[in-house]
Amino acid sequence: MPNNKKMYDKGKVVAGLCIFVVLITFPFWFNLGKAAPAPEPKLSDKAKAAKECVMPKATMKTEHMQILNEWRDTVVRDAKRIYTNPSGKKFNMSLSNTCLDCHVEKAEFCDKCHNYASVTPYCWECHIDPKEAK
Ligand code: HEC
Numbered sequence: 806m807p808n809n810k811k812m813y814d815k816g817k818v819v820a821g822l823c824i825f826v827v828l829i830t831f832p833f834w835f836n837l838g839k840a841a842p843a844p845e846p847k848l849s850d851k852a853k854a855a856k857e858c859v860m861p862k863a864t865m866k867t868e869h870m871q872i873l874n875e876w877r878d879t880v881v882r883d884a885k886r887i888y889t890n891p892s893g894k895k896f897n898m899s900l901s902n903t904c905l906d907c908h909v910e911k912a913e914f915c916d917k918c919h920n921y922a923s924v925t926p927y928c929w930e931c932h933i934d935p936k937e938a939k
């Protein structure tokens with residue numbers, strides 16, 4: 806029965822093809838649902854001791870860029886340097902002297918998160934990381 810033999814071979818070929826496709830796409834579906842987790846920003850000892858940021862954590866997470874813009878505009882345009890947060894705490898509006906004074910580990914804190922989010926703030930062309938400057 807030559808015909809039967811042929812069918813049999815075809816079945817083998819199809820099965821072989823299936824295995825081949827599965828193997829070749831394995832790295833793809835094996836990684837589904839396993840995207841790299843967002844890094845948990847590491848707080849410096851100084852920040853831990855302070856316990857609180859300028860604003861509540863959730864606000865800082867999503868709005869720190871606006872806060873920095875507001876600080877810059879207030880300092881540069883209005884020559885005002887003191888910021889009072891809603892709970893009455895005062896801050897010197899400075900990227901290097903305030904934010905990085907608490908978040909001493911810029912690389913571990915700001916940079917790690919920015920790398921993950923693929924953002925590269927250009928601020929450091931002019932503003933210093935006090936730790937690096939030492
Ligand atoms: C081309 C240089 C330059 C770049 C780039 C730059 N700044 Fe500034 N920034 C200045 C100068 C100059 C001042 C005025 C310094 C002062 O009066 O203390 C300033 C002031 C500020 C201040 C208030 C004062 C202080 O000590 O921090 C903030 C906040 C600030 N900038 C944030 C930013 C942020 C955020 C970025 C990036 C998104 C940025 N700047 C990028 C030059 C720059």
Ligand code: HEC
Nearest residue numbers: 846852853855856857858859862865866869872903904907
């Ligand atoms: C007095 C110390 C202090 C200063 C100054 C400070 N921070 Fe924070 N920051 C903290 C602490 C503490 C936390 C964690 C708050 C919490 O867990 O509730 C935090 C949290 C954050 C977060 C959220 C991190 C996360 O896990 O999602 C961002 C972003 C941030 N700060 C940015 C800034 C920026 C930008 C500035 C300057 C405008 C600044 N911080 C100034 C202490 C500080």
Ligand code: HEC
Nearest residue numbers: 846866869870873904908914915918919922924925926927
């Ligand atoms: C929890 C993660 C996280 C941490 C921690 C964090 N950032 Fe960001 N930052 C972001 C994300 C996400 C964006 C982009 C947001 C957007 O484009 O809307 C951003 C944007 C910015 C921008 C605006 C950049 C631009 O080109 O528009 C500045 C300035 C900035 N961050 C400063 C800081 C500083 C300074 C620190 C450390 C004190 C810090 N960030 C810590 C997540 C973080």
